[in-house]
Amino acid sequence: MPTMKAAQVHEDLSLNVNDVERRSPGSGEALVRLHAAGVCATDLHVLEGMIQPDEYPMTVGHEAAGVVVEVGDGSTVSVGDRVAVYNKIFCGACEQCLVGRQNICDNEPGQFGFNLDGGYAEYISAPARNLVALPDNVDFGTASVLACAGMTAVHAARLSNMSVGDTAVVNGIGGVGSMILQVAVLAGARVLAVADTEDKLEMAKSYGASGGVVVPDAAGYDDLPDRIRELTEGRGTDLFFELVGTTKTMLAGLRSLAKHGRFVSTGYTGESLEVHPIEFILPETVWVSTVAATVRDLADAIRLAAGGHISVPVAATYPLDGAADALENLRQRRVLGRQILTLA
Ligand SMILES: [Zn+2]
Numbered sequence: 256m257p258t259m260k261a262a263q264v265h266e267d268l269s270l271n272v273n274d275v276e277r278r279s280p281g282s283g284e285a286l287v288r289l290h291a292a293g294v295c296a297t298d299l300h301v302l303e304g305m306i307q308p309d310e311y312p313m314t315v316g317h318e319a320a321g322v323v324v325e326v327g328d329g330s331t332v333s334v335g336d337r338v339a340v341y342n343k344i345f346c347g348a349c350e351q352c353l354v355g356r357q358n359i360c361d362n363e364p365g366q367f368g369f370n371l372d373g374g375y376a377e378y379i380s381a382p383a384r385n386l387v388a389l390p391d392n393v394d395f396g397t398a399s400v401l402a403c404a405g406m407t408a409v410h411a412a413r414l415s416n417m418s419v420g421d422t423a424v425v426n427g428i429g430g431v432g433s434m435i436l437q438v439a440v441l442a443g444a445r446v447l448a449v450a451d452t453e454d455k456l457e458m459a460k461s462y463g464a465s466g467g468v469v470v471p472d473a474a475g476y477d478d479l480p481d482r483i484r485e486l487t488e489g490r491g492t493d494l495f496f497e498l499v500g501t502t503k504t505m506l507a508g509l510r511s512l513a514k515h516g517r518f519v520s521t522g523y524t525g526e527s528l529e530v531h532p533i534e535f536i537l538p539e540t541v542w543v544s545t546v547a548a549t550v551r552d553l554a555d556a557i558r559l560a561a562g563g564h565i566s567v568p569v570a571a572t573y574p575l576d577g578a579a580d581a582l583e584n585l586r587q588r589r590v591l592g593r594q595i596l597t598l599a
């Protein structure tokens with residue numbers, strides 16, 4: 256039985272690199288030699304036990320890219336293809352899949368790195384229809400991040416119905432936030448960033464944000480609505496992209512909106528939001544929910560990167576053995592951009 260190295264989470268929520276079985280591709284599948292995997296805040300939810308796999312131990316990671324090295328019967332990709340891995344398994348036949356919403360497939364059997372073995376590994380066996388071709392000028396590290404943060408940004412921007420002249424606040428300048436603000440600039444919005452450090456605000460400006468505020472801690476969100484109104488001639492923002500998702504940040508976001516503003520809910524924590532409906536009703540506030548992205552969103556994110564319109568801020572690269580360190584940096588909020596595991 257061939258084996259490979261993989262970083263796995265165990266039932267006691269410890270993480271370590273093990274030699275594990277390398278599964279051969281079945282019918283319609285392909286085996287991908289992974290070159291890069293992105294380290295995402297969602298991986299912390301797995302390590303905290305908030306997201307639970309079908310079975311422990313499970314290989315962590317849902318952002319991966321590499322090269323096809325073996326194909327099963329009926330596979331639609333070829334050996335040698337450079338690909339990004341779309342991390343949600345989908346049936347391709349249900350009502351949602353038929354209109355292209357693979358992210359909310361009715362028969363969703365799982366998601367790499369959430370409940371199925373993921374991308375912190377040397378190889379992954381995936382359905383060929385989950386593999387999206389990469390142009391030569393999109394490197395594997397960038398591609399891995401596009402397969403989560405990048406596609407999520409495209410999806411959230413699309414569902415938000417953002418248009419030219421809108422003001423968009425992006426709350427949380429991490430992996431997804433730094434991609435959303437680039438997509439929002441492309442869509443013609445004026446973008447304001449809410450960052451927890453001056454460095455992140457500067458990075459946001461380098462990606463096209465016209466300004467923003469630094470909110471270093473939870474208490475700082477109390478006066479965010481006032482600060483956003485100061486920056487928007489008193490009217491508030493048309494869009495609030497929420498990537499943090501605590502009770503305080505969500506309330507601050509809702510209260511920062513202009514009339515008929517759209518609250519775009521993407522990031523979450525264990526915390527909930529309790530608010531009287533009148534706060535939504537009087538200003539006709541719209542709540543937009545987004546979860547991950549469709550295959551088309553991933554293909555579009557790759558096209559935008561290939562054309563030089565969006566780029567991934569790479570904070571640092573680590574070998575597979577450095578996964579725990581990278582995750583700890585993320586937990587300590589010390590990361591500027593996205594950390595990437597280099598796997599080949
Ligand atoms: Zn992710």
Ligand SMILES: [Zn+2]
Pocket residue numbers: 345346347348349350351352353360361362363
């Ligand atoms: Zn389906």
